[in-house]
Amino acid sequence: MTTDTGEVGERRLSLPAWRDIGHGAQRQGILLAFIVFLILFSLFSDRFASWDNASTVFRQVSIIGTIALGVTIVVIGGNLDLSVGSMLSFSTVMVVDLHDKIGPAPAMAITLVATLAIGCVNGILVGFLKLNSLIVTLGMLSAIQGLTLIYSGGQNVDITDQEATWFAFFGRDFVLGIAVPTWIFLGLAVVFHIVLTRTAYGRRVFAVGGNKTAAAFSGIRRARVVFSTYVISSFTVFCAALILGSRVMGSQNNVGQGYELLVLAGVILGGTSLLGGSGSVIKTVIGVLILGFIQNGLLLMGYQYYAQWLVTWVVIILAVWLDVASQRGRLFTTTA
Amino acid sequence: MTKTLATLQNLRRFTVIPPIWLFTLACAIFFSLMTDNFAEIGNLKNILQQTSTIGLIALGMTVVMINGNIDLSVGAVVALAASLAVGLQSEIGTLPAVFVGLGAGIGLGFVNGMIVWKTGVDAFIVTLGAxxxxxxxxxxxxxxxxFFAMDFAYSDFGMSQFAGLPTLAWVxxxxxxxxxxxxxxxxxxxNAYAVGGNRDAALNxxxxxxxxxxxxxxxxxxxAALAGITLSTQMGASTPNLGREYELWTITAVVLGGTKLAGGAGSIVGTLGGVLAIGILRNGMNLMxxxxxxxxxxxxxxxIIVLFIDRQVNRAGVEEVKI
Amino acid sequence: MTAETATPHAAPNASDRDAVTAREPLLRLDGITKTFPGVVALDDVSLEVRAGEVHALLGENGAGKSTLMKILAGNHTANRGAIHLEGEPVHFDNPMQAKRAGIVLIHQELSLVPEMTVAENIFLGSLPKGILGTVKWRVLFAVADEILKTLGCRFSAKDKVEKLSIANRQMVEIARALVFTPKVVVFDEPTASLTDAEKVVLFEIIRGLMRKGVGIVYISHRMDEIFTLSHRLTVLRDGKVRGTRVTAETTEDDVTRLMIGRSLEGREKRAAGEPGPVALEVRGLSCGSLYRDISFEIRKGEVVGMYGLIGAGRTEIAETLFGLRSPDTGEIRIDDETVEIDAPPDAIARGLALVPESRKEQGLVLGMSCRDNMSMAQLGTVSNGMGFLKPKAEQAIYDTYATMLDLRSPGPQALVVNLSGGNQQKVVIGKWLSTAPEILILDEPTRGIDVGSKSEIHDLIRRLAGTGLAILVISSEMPEIMGVSDRVIALYHGQMAGVFDAATLTEDRLVQAISGL
Known part of the structure; x- marks a missing residue:
């Protein structure tokens, strides 16, 4: 294998210590960055390192985080899902609208079926018809946006009796001192982590994402696996819609606009490779939390709301750069 | 003489009419038959003016995508350039403000490009961050x-005509x-095709x-900056949310035009077809x-259908293993 | 140039060998040493090439051939050592510098841009530029056509590369090398994907270069090519030169010994014994233009070889048996029962196993561990009713087959991407043996792996047949097919060109069969 060492060689970075950190960073870098962040923010703000504040952040990231869990599985399987943002709009509008018409439980059931159906369409197009996932889900993004508007007639929807309904449970209640959205987010994270690392299904997802041809040659039904990842992704969107609808008790038609790329930012920040075949939902949880703590910490430190986006820009690139650089063994490429 | 002839021949060699034009024409014919005013000169001018914003961005996006990269930051650059060009007018004058806007776009492009080049991080991620x-x-x-344009010449420009066509259509x-x-x-x-088609070969x-x-x-x-500025001349104003989701619309137009996400293949003619297809559809359905x-x-x-047909046509049929 | 003395159309005879060896070296590599982190890739390697000489470079995978050539072509820089071209010391920081100096490497993987024209590919990176940065198309096409003509190519410089055959693409690569009026051309496994007819053309071109006084470094695994083409040969092993020989004065055995450091034991006699009942029977199988009317049977304990040129339909037949293609007509019978195989899981359930042609693309998930790759074909059996994996069951599979196949891997969790080609292939074979198949199909089981692992795999195939497996071996290497099979099926253009008993089959007869004679 000596011949395959690629461009490693001349003009090597002469910092062996940095390299060692780099290699460890490949696995633990994101956790390290996370801890550094927490410490930095704690130093600059007294209120940052408090239980209340931490639980606020968890609650804030729960919507993006829950969707990011599903998207992580799609990405590990070697695909992208850009339709989750408009799917979230659709799902939230539907569950809120139906709540007053047929009651919370039937509303949830029908919304679940409708959302999963959209996931199935994604899954059929990408899995069974083998179309490029970026373009398919881009098209679905637009189509679902339209569907949402057709469904609502362009009107915003809301729940009239916000105090009486048990639907408030998903977005507003606490269990054992922890917010229900946080329970949903972390609960799904644990379940997905176990599924991905301990079951045959999880292994299949990694195999298909790592090399779909080899997976098929090993008797893994690739199309079904890809299909299932999109169904899972749509399920997480449904869960996020419950949190969002219940928290706001209403919904705008474009409430999920732009979520697809923020979610992806969390997934990437966690260290899941867009190439597929590697990654983990735990990393994604950390990636999403970093996004949340950046926002929270900067606000506490008195910066404007939008400053977090600038920091996010820098952090995403630094995080992936660290990853790429440690695999390469040098900071910069030598490409001419 | 022969030199020009050769150049013309070569222009033709690379100007295969992309299939999207069939669809664009079919749409045009359909709407001409279905509506009274689609085929009117005034409406066609409208379409050109309406599509010019996405169209301009799509020209740049085509080059980047043929090159094997992607730029998701174009929508934000639209807003930045528009805000600078409109917001700085009263302080430094209209033309300098426009140049600052364009400069910001070029500068951010430089930053994106340098990061992609030097760090080796995928363009999708770099520009998503941006x-x-x-x-x-x-x-x-x-x-x-x-911001609202205080210089009326600025907003007049967006509505002006030149030689019978909207100035922005000319642009x-x-x-x-x-x-x-x-x-x-x-x-x-x-070289853009070479790098997108086989990066290692190009390097070697x-x-x-x-x-x-x-x-x-x-x-x-x-x-992207130019599109932001022309858009703000049409509106006579800029808003911070300008250009949201433009990256998605642009990619849609470019992909419809036949440019491959993987790079190495695509054409400006195809992109023009894709841009017009979207413009005609929007306009025609609006008229209906x-x-x-x-x-x-x-x-x-x-x-999705175009993608599906493309796959069916380009698939090697029986040659492909079913997996 | 004095090289006109070389006889065309034939192997260099003794007299021009003397003439060639007497000349001053055109290219001299002196004491080249190259280390990568933790590995010495090249250790004090010296090599010289004379004008008009074909100097063959041999060695197992990982011996350092490619690294040496990359240093020569400017892709890598050596830690120590010097390169002299025509007596002058030279130093290359990048491939362009090497090309300008006259050293061109023709890559193993084709490095063309398929969507562009032949001419643009030939002049890639140095397109003739006019005012405003425009391409001077007329000059470009005229010069490119001129070069193609000297190579005897029948396609135009205006054709797109994606429309050309593999052989013609290789011609474009060579044409690209000629732009720089090369002094030294390195061919890295040039015949890997060529048909016999195309090889003849290639050899003619190489001899043409030779006559012009170009020095040629020829890297190949194939002894027959090296012995027809080269004047001298140098063998590398573990990054060191193990010997340089005048080709005419050495033997294949000698060269093999230099390459692996020991001589290969004589091929084991086949396990005697009557083959059992028919395990797999194929009747009248046809699939579009790929193959027609294929019928054969394999008995338990029997090794059947399938031989034919690339494109003869061999791989496609194997893929059909494994459910990766749907046949138009025909019948597949396993254990006397007609079976429907729609997808690989059906095939696996029927006791079939396929070790595919391309290890890295079809055989392995390179980013996964050895253990995970080995259990991939039977995730159902290594997990419980709830779908949870049983790590002990997976470990047991790894232990069993790592031992049986003598897998040299740092451990079960080592990523397969870090293994050598031979050991990667063992992981693939282990994956399939662990499914306890009754019918094993091996497509090019030894392609691109070193001589040592190769003979291990041949022994294994015979051993497995001895245990009652029905085995189908597909190969492009005649010695492999002849050595390992009981019977040989010859294919010609997707049709059966005969079934032969290996014991009485001669090489000539087999060559005739696959050439449609």
């Missing part, structure tokens, strides 16, 4: 305010011709791939009084 960050810059600069068509020439007849354009052949990519990111940055909601569904469906 999309978020630049939008933050816009909000910080504008303090969430919309779009002029740059389309220029970019077509760039991609088919210049060494830089041909001594093409300076990194520099080349940076130039292309600057080109798309320029076009189909609510805008349905247009979104239909556009999404068409994108």
């Amino acid at each position: 999309m978020i960050g630049v939008r933050g810059l816009v909000f910080l600069y504008t303090q969430e305010q919309s 779009f068509l002029g740059f389309t011709v220029l970019m077509h020439w760039l991609m088919t007849s210049t060494v830089h354009g041909r 052949a001594g093409i300076r791939v990194g520099r080349h990519m940076v130039v292309n990111f600057m080109i798309v940055g320029f076009f 009084q189909v609510p805008a909601f349905y247009v979104l569904v239909i556009l999404g469906a068409i994108l």
